[in-house]
Amino acid sequence: MRIFISADWHLGKRLHQEDLSEDMELFFTFLIEKIREEETDYLLIAGDIFDQHNPAHEASRQYYRFLSKLNATGCKAIIIAGNHDSPSFLDTPSSLLSNFGVTVVSQYPGMDKINDVFIPIEDKSGRNKAIVAAIPFLQDRFIRQVGEGDSSKTIDEKIQEGMRNIFLHAGEALRREHPGLTHIGMAHLHAQGMQVNEAERDIQIGNILGITADALNQFDYLGLGHIHTGQAVLEGRIHYASSPVSLGFSENNYAHKIIRLDLEDGQIKQSFIPIPKTRSLYQVKGSLAEVEQKINSLRCKYQLPVLLDIAIEEPTYKPTVMEAITTWRETLPTRNFRLIQQRVTYQDRLNSSRTSALQAERVHDLQPEAVFSALIKEREDNAEKTAIMELFQSLLSDLTR
Numbered sequence: 505m506r507i508f509i510s511a512d513w514h515l516g517k518r519l520h521q522e523d524l525s526e527d528m529e530l531f532f533t534f535l536i537e538k539i540r541e542e543e544t545d546y547l548l549i550a551g552d553i554f555d556q557h558n559p560a561h562e563a564s565r566q567y568y569r570f571l572s573k574l575n576a577t578g579c580k581a582i583i584i585a586g587n588h589d590s591p592s593f594l595d596t597p598s599s600l601l602s603n604f605g606v607t608v609v610s611q612y613p614g615m616d617k618i619n620d621v622f623i624p625i626e627d628k629s630g631r632n633k634a635i636v637a638a639i640p641f642l643q644d645r646f647i648r649q650v651g652e653g654d655s656s657k658t659i660d661e662k663i664q665e666g667m668r669n670i671f672l673h674a675g676e677a678l679r680r681e682h683p684g685l686t687h688i689g690m691a692h693l694h695a696q697g698m699q700v701n702e703a704e705r706d707i708q709i710g711n712i713l714g715i716t717a718d719a720l721n722q723f724d725y726l727g728l729g730h731i732h733t734g735q736a737v738l739e740g741r742i743h744y745a746s747s748p749v750s751l752g753f754s755e756n757n758y759a760h761k762i763i764r765l766d767l768e769d770g771q772i773k774q775s776f777i778p779i780p781k782t783r784s785l786y787q788v789k790g791s792l793a794e795v796e797q798k799i800n801s802l803r804c805k806y807q808l809p810v811l812l813d814i815a816i817e818e819p820t821y822k823p824t825v826m827e828a829i830t831t832w833r834e835t836l837p838t839r840n841f842r843l844i845q846q847r848v849t850y851q852d853r854l855n856s857s858r859t860s861a862l863q864a865e866r867v868h869d870l871q872p873e874a875v876f877s878a879l880i881k882e883r884e885d886n887a888e889k890t891a892i893m894e895l896f897q898s899l900l901s902d903l904t905r
């Protein structure tokens with residue numbers, strides 16, 4: 505039996521208003537071809553299918569279009585919700601999707617209903633049998649109760665303990681009730697000790713409460729989503745699938761891949777399928793001369809236009825900066841580059857590095873705290889302002905964890 509694991513699609517994701525749907529469309533074409541070629545039995549998608557709780561119509565259309573192509577290959581799918589997904593949005597079509605071999609687990613049902621997340625699977629000949637524990641993103645509000653009891657513990661400790669308990673419990677139940685089967689877990693979470701870059705932290709927003717590898721080690725194999733680099737938590741046993749395309753400038757050099765599992769007589773063989781790169785994302789910083797030189801040295805190496813973000817910093821005002829930007833606007837598209845954001849900073853302007861009018865800050869690019877603090881900026885009572893901000897932050901952390 506052959507299983508592919510992927511995660512963190514973030515359908516509907518935009519980078520400075522630039523739509524990444526073409527990147528995903530090319531990935532889908534590749535994935536469907538691979539699934540056909542390798543006669544894959546199951547595709548597991550480990551969360552963050554969509555970038556937003558309320559996906560744009562075009563993003564959901566892309567999702568259903570993919571599932572319908574997948575269905576035509578005979579490959580079945582198991583999908584869990586990530587922190588970016590709205591559980592109810594994913595769940596709404598689930599009874600219909602189940603007729604097409606697609607199982608959706610959008611919410612953890614609780615310890616007493618743990619069996620609901622166990623999905624028996626088998627290959628087309630019915631020979632290799634296994635069971636998938638599909639554990640969606642665990643929301644804090646809920647896990648805290650699982651860690652209940654001791655009031656001296658901080659909320660964070662309760663959450664960590666709650667997550668641990670859920671995994672231990674799932675492992676025990678599998679070993680007790682399905683001892684003869686191969687156990688494959690899928691989950692969307694932050695495993696302790698993982699490398700996370702700045703951009704990814706922004707994407708995830710939530711805090712980084714890790715769960716330890718020993719608590720996660722309850723299955724014959726565990727495929728994870730949430731962290732976009734495909735790193736190992738436990739070599740050959742617990743692995744992040746990686747996002748299929750670069751979703752931010754810091755992800756330009758990630759080796760995007762799909763996890764391939766081959767199950768034969770109770771044995772699991774893990775390997776990886778590299779996903780062909782279709783676009784470069786470049787962020788270029790420095791003085792005008794440095795940026796100019798760098799841009800001239802860059803080439804569009806893939807089929808989709810390069811997305812370019814530039815930040816120019818000069819000690820004093822320089823009229824040639826504007827001229828250069830105007831020229832780039834005209835010439836870059838002919839080289840298949842798209843200038844999607846430019847920032848110019850003159851160090852002598854004002855006290856801090858205030859940026860020029862060129863920088864169009866969009867709400868979309870800001871962190872929620874920044875938007876909210878702009879909203880309450882005019883309030884005079886500082887104590888009140890602090891209290892409101894604290895309330896907002898606690899609300900935000902409840903929502904985004």
Ligand SMILES: [Mn+2]
Pocket residue numbers: 552586587588692708729730731
């Ligand atoms: Mn995530």
